[in-house]
Amino acid sequence: MSVSYGKTFASLRAGADQAWEDYTRHAFVEGLCDGTLPRTAFLHYLVQDYVFLIHFSRAWSLGLVKSETLDEMKVCAGTVDALVNHEMALHVQTCAAEGIDEETLFTAAEEAENLAYTRYVMDAGLQGDFLDLMAALAPCVFGYGEIGARLGTDHAEPYKDWINTYAGAEYQEVCETVGTMLDAAVARRLGDDPQSSPRWAHLQNRFTRATELEVSFWSMGLRGA
Numbered sequence: 001m002s003v004s005y006g007k008t009f010a011s012l013r014a015g016a017d018q019a020w021e022d023y024t025r026h027a028f029v030e031g032l033c034d035g036t037l038p039r040t041a042f043l044h045y046l047v048q049d050y051v052f053l054i055h056f057s058r059a060w061s062l063g064l065v066k067s068e069t070l071d072e073m074k075v076c077a078g079t080v081d082a083l084v085n086h087e088m089a090l091h092v093q094t095c096a097a098e099g100i101d102e103e104t105l106f107t108a109a110e111e112a113e114n115l116a117y118t119r120y121v122m123d124a125g126l127q128g129d130f131l132d133l134m135a136a137l138a139p140c141v142f143g144y145g146e147i148g149a150r151l152g153t154d155h156a157e158p159y160k161d162w163i164n165t166y167a168g169a170e171y172q173e174v175c176e177t178v179g180t181m182l183d184a185a186v187a188r189r190l191g192d193d194p195q196s197s198p199r200w201a202h203l204q205n206r207f208t209r210a211t212e213l214e215v216s217f218w219s220m221g222l223r224g225a
């Protein structure tokens, strides 16, 4: 299935070049897809990802603070809801089945890659405006959407629940909603030709750096093998 999450994402994705391939075709992802990923690596990743999503929810909440329109506020609020009430249920349920309770997840010590990525994004939002924050948040949302769409919903155990979460209609709808909002946010602030804005290179830089941090996050997961 090929997906489209808007022209801003398409442009940033193209600008990230090889880093985007390294992220969305990482060995961790291919191991999820063919089922060869060691369970220990998956659980190591999943515990870290729970903590990651806590901090990403905080960063999307900052999006509410930095919004300039009600539509931007609604999308940020909806994304926080999707993260804390839906996506994280995957982590809680999968870990519970392995004997890892939610308190353990919530208090898990962060790996350096996790800390670097989440705080990089938060700092982008604290230092900059709404677009700086969105450029740093975008690889997270769209990358998993693209991976899910590529892998599709036709998978067997052991990783079908994970794949279905990102391939499924609910997550894909979040990506489309964020993509539409992002295009409008960029047009509002940078006009119809955003790539010619002096700000574009900086936004691209934020997007590419966040994409590289996604690559490191997968590699951190593999260390748990």
Ligand SMILES: Cc1ncc(CN)c(N)n1
Binding pocket: 049, 052, 053, 087, 139, 140, 141, 144, 214, 217
């Ligand atoms: C590290 C990471 N990046 C993205 C996603 C998708 N929300 C995630 N769960 N974890």
